[in-house]
Amino acid sequence: DTEVTQTPKHLVMGMTNKKSLKCEQHMGHRAMYWYKQKAKKPPELMFVYSYEKLSINESVPSRFSPECPNSSLLNLHLHALQPEDSALYLCASSQDRRLAGIYNEQFFGPGTRLTVL
Amino acid sequence: GDSVTQMEGPVTLSEEAFLTINCTYTATGYPSLFWYVQYPGEGLQLLLKATKADDKGSNKGFEATYRKETTSFHLEKGSVQVSDSAVYFCALSDQGAQKLVFGQGTRLTINP
Numbered sequence: 650d651t652e653v654t655q656t657p658k659h660l661v662m663g664m665t666n667k668k669s670l671k672c673e674q675h676m677g678h679r680a681m682y683w684y685k686q687k688a689k690k691p692p693e694l695m696f697v698y699s700y701e702k703l704s705i706n707e708s709v710p711s712r713f714s715p716e717c718p719n720s721s722l723l724n725l726h727l728h729a730l731q732p733e734d735s736a737l738y739l740c741a742s743s744q745d746r747r748l749a750g751i752y753n754e755q756f757f758g759p760g761t762r763l764t765v766l
Numbered sequence: 767g768d769s770v771t772q773m774e775g776p777v778t779l780s781e782e783a784f785l786t787i788n789c790t791y792t793a794t795g796y797p798s799l800f801w802y803v804q805y806p807g808e809g810l811q812l813l814l815k816a817t818k819a820d821d822k823g824s825n826k827g828f829e830a831t832y833r834k835e836t837t838s839f840h841l842e843k844g845s846v847q848v849s850d851s852a853v854y855f856c857a858l859s860d861q862g863a864q865k866l867v868f869g870q871g872t873r874l875t876i877n878p
Contacts, residue, residue: 655809680864691855691868692810705864739809745864754800755866757809 653758655740661764664730670761672723672740680745681723682755683715686737698723699745730765737762768793772856772869779846780877787841787872789830789856797858799823799832799839800866804853813841813854848876 653674662668672681680699684692697705698717712734714726723740741755773788791797798817802810814823819834828843839856856869 653809682864689871689873691871692866694865697864699864741810743864754798754812754815756812757802759809 653740653742653756655738655758655761657761658759659762659764661766662727662730663766664732666730667726667728669727670725670738670740670763672725672758673721674742674756675721676742676744676756677720678742678744678756679720680743681717682741682743683723683725684739684741684757686739686760692739696725727763730763732765735763735765768797768858768860768867770856770858770867770869772854772872774870774872776873776875778875778877781848782845783876785841785843785846785850785874787854787856787874789839789841789869791837791839791856791858793837793858793860795860797860799830800857800859801828801830801839801841802855802857802868804855804871806852810855846874846876848878850874851876 656671682697683695685695686692694707695709696715701717712729716724737760739760740758743755770791800815801813803813804810813828814825816823816832819832822831830839830841832839853871853873855871857866859866
């Protein structure tokens with residue numbers, strides 16, 4: 650299984666709502682990532698989890714809260730979002746062999762299209 | 767810091783034409799290089815990769831060669847199809863890093 654799955658595919662929420670995005674992989678990867686992608690732009694890294702610990706937070710506002718319950722799952726909790734947060738949210742995973750000096754490619758999910766009203 | 771520069775698009779070609787999308791990079795170490803493709807409404811798919819100088823990555827008729835002397839990783843395909851219409855991203859990751867540095871993307875449209 651070489652797939653990263655994301656749910657939901659589409660999400661519409663109001664600025665006062667609380668919602669969560671979910672990501673799952675069964676490739677045995679130990680690094681997982683959240684990206685935000687605006688139209689006609691490359692993905693922007695938000696968070697990196699390595700061995701279930703948050704290793705990189707790219708100064709993301711606290712209204713985005715990541716969680717890694719286990720090595721296969723990654724969540725992104727959303728609260729009090731702004732309309733400018735509307736974007737495609739992509740999850741990715743990789744083997745994370747940094748200690749061996751080998752970089753492993755990231756596998757991306759299909760994304761969640763988020764609209765904040 | 768590390769950066770990737772791609773040729774600006776959009777690029778429009780006729781079916782069976784030859785494709786080149788230029789990509790150059792700057793990096794402090796010895797990066798791995800990637801091409802990702804994003805079809806409309808989808809996530810990114812890894813198209814090909816190269817992890818050291820003079821490596822050639824290839825997949826689905828696409829090729830790119832890691833040229834350290836020119837810091838380039840240009841994407842080529844000999845005969846494009848309508849189904850190749852997508853956005854193509856060149857990216858790098860420096861050794862030991864967990865971050866991918868993306869170029870701005872090149873939108874490719876192939877007309878029948």
